Amino acid sequence: YLLTENHSMKIQNHTEVNEFYFQGFSSFQEHQITLFLIFLALYILTLAGNVIIVIIIQIDRHLHTPMYFFLSMLSTSETLYSLVIIPRMLSSLVCRDKSISLAGCATQMFFFVTFGINNCFLLTAMGYDRYVAICNPLRYTVIMNKKVCALLVWGAFSIGLVVAMTQVTSVFRLPFCDIEVAHFFCDIRPVMKLSCTDTTINEILTLIISILVLLVPMGLVFISYVLIISTILKIASAEGRQKAFATCASHLTVVIVHYGCAAIAYLKPKSENTKDQDQLISVTYTVITPLLNPVVYSLRNKEVKDALLRAIGKKHL
Template identity: 75%
Template sequence: MQRNNFTEMTEFVFLGFSSFHELQVILFVVFLILYTLTLAGNAIIVTIICIDRHLHTPMYFFLSMLASSETLYTLVTIPRMLSSLIGENQPISLAGCTTQMFFFLTLAINNCFLLTVMGYDRYVAICNPLRYTVIMSKRVCVQLICGAFSIGLAIAAVQVTSIFTLPFCHRVVGHFFCDALPVMKLSCIDTTINEIINFVVSLFVILVTIGLVIISYVFIISTILKITSAEGRKKAFATCASHLTVVIVHYGCASIAYLKPKSENSVKQDLFLSVTYTIITPLLNPVVYSLRNKEVKDALCRAMQRTIS
């Protein structure tokens, strides 16, 4: 069948949560509260790190970059989803869908590599403490951030190009944003090759980043176990606890969402999995780093005291 026999689609409509029509107002309120908390939490993290000189270290620089990336990540998808819950679901143009998917994938991949960079930072801090300031110089930190973002851009460009060169003959996306698999399902032709590309790319990103994190923590744990004092071991573990918690949640959600067998795909299951990694995970980052990190809590207290005084 020739490509020009297909009807050219110029816009798409999201199915979203239309199958939960009676719950849409409740879902809107719940998602709005979670989204507001996410924005507020990440904004507080970034602001505290900027204004408190005690937090002007590579570790907190990377944390501020992660919080900023997570904020942009949610801005790409959540506002439109919220508007569709309380109003008529407006169509999105083909160009708009392409743009949304590109920035969503770029920021999602960027977040994975930022977590890897943060793991490397902890490795240097614990395994090479005397050379930490030399190895993790400002220039190196900026290069690592730029590298993570550049990899995200490159991989997202490959995925988006492979998807939007397909001919589409359906316009209803069974999702609340332009994610890769739901958009591929709108194609009129067999998308096996595109699905393989998407799976391989997802597998590559997850395995490479989590593999590097695991390698970092193997060296970290080995070094910590050599510390003679119990207090020293406890302090060293404490510096990694927040990062490790976020890594487990982040990669757990990403693996379930993108690496599960195709036969297990269902619209409702995918919707709530997407809510997990687009709303819940970005919310957990500032919560975990605020509650489990003494330096961040102290900085918050100092900021509150200055505000009150």
Template identity: 75%
Template sequence: MQKKNFTEVKEFIFLGFSSFGKHQITLFVVFLTIYILTLAGNIIIVTIIRIDHHLHTPMYFFLSMLASSETVYTLVIVPRMLSSLIFHYQPISLAGCASQMFFFVILATNNCFLLTAMGYDRYVAICKPLRYTVIMSKGMCAQLVCGSFGTGLVMAVLHVTAMFNLPFCGTVVDHFFCDIYPVMKLSCIDTTINEIINYGVSSFVIFVPIGLIFISYVLIISSILKIASAEGRKKTFATCASHLTVVIVHNGCASVAYLKPKSESSVEKDLLLSVTYTIITPLLNPVVYSLRNKEVKDALHRVVGRNIS
């Protein structure tokens, strides 16, 4: 019977923001604007870092990788979500849902560990400046990026394999994309094992990066406090402020979304959290690094000035 139910479910239907009724057009305009700004900001960051040789450093290499990952991350989710706000009936095949979840988990995990690599880069730059170029070689940077993506790949395979071996009875996903819990709710059988897998994976993806970044910043702050001049301390910490801002918001949203008790879960709260980490957080990266980072702004001025000339 379970196998029969599993094979009968060929597609899912997203409810999305149907409960918002006449406000859906307003949401479409708001989300489309944010999405365009996110794409434009991340593309500008990647382009500037690529063409300006002053930014050919490990720190900006990781930033360009993060911007690229965030761009693909939003492409996996946001276009279909925007479409659902205009065309209310939004089915997705079982294979399409599995693919969306697969890439979502890969890229979300990849982003967490890229932020960790950026924290390690700041630690080496501030605490071991004389050995920086030796430690943060091109090979080391490539290994950290590949390790981030590889970790995401393993987590995605684990999640999707466990999830789509479940028999499904329902077809209506009370969400705007194939997120883990909304799809899990459609299963015909007990999902305790899947919930344990989700908590295990989420805890690893959230707490390992947070722990490593915390250790990095304890060592960074201890080094900063040893700097004699107040101006030197301020300048050194300023190089870490943008990264720390993105880390706090990114991991904070993920922690609330995937580690909160089921008793505190509701459709409205889940939608709000999902909008935060799928639409708003990706915009944070280009905004923080373009508005608060002097080197990026200087590089942008150089490129714009060169093109005008």
């Protein structure tokens, strides 16, 4: 009877919840300033790296190809993705006010999901581009024309929008009783845990969406690379094989880390990890992964490095 009465009182009180509070990195209370400085440095590097890649691709005509068009779209999406999460996280580390309104939380979740899924499908489009370039080189310019590239980018963004609207609507229709989000941003599962009611249906919906937006793109990229590798192995010269592998290495590195982190975060069984372990995984895919894109494509891609040198007038270096 007491349990029923308490549950009833919580249901009645859920209308009073109009903001949440982030617990953030409360386990590392004495290291808040250190964490702030580390994350700020990584954030500045992420913004600078992705912005430089977008600018270089825009101004250098040698990079006006489908591959680099997709890379510029990915860099733009990664920049917006990190912008949704990291500034608010940095603020929570140094300010006493760790609150966020219900509308603000819903908005953050919406854009986080939109750009996260957009990144997944952009990487798939880049995998398809590499497949066409290596397996159908004579028809590459015909197949990967401007219209097809624009449709692939628009399709990736549209899927992100639709899924984000579905996910956010399902979460924020729940009645909330608790106000402390055991996280540093409004991720789906931590917010659902604040609900008074059974969230089994929402959990199932989240799992289905995660499978569709992670395993389907991963499967398509895997098929692309099976066909790519089988084609590369048929190339007679060692130099030709090496050049073909080099064009795929950067993309494959980003794909493995991006999908790997996302799969660990959203496809693992319902929380066997501690809060600190969950936060470590989240830091990886919200802070480290957006930085990985410019680092990998800058260090491993000769064309990008040459374009950067041309842009700063130091080609002969």
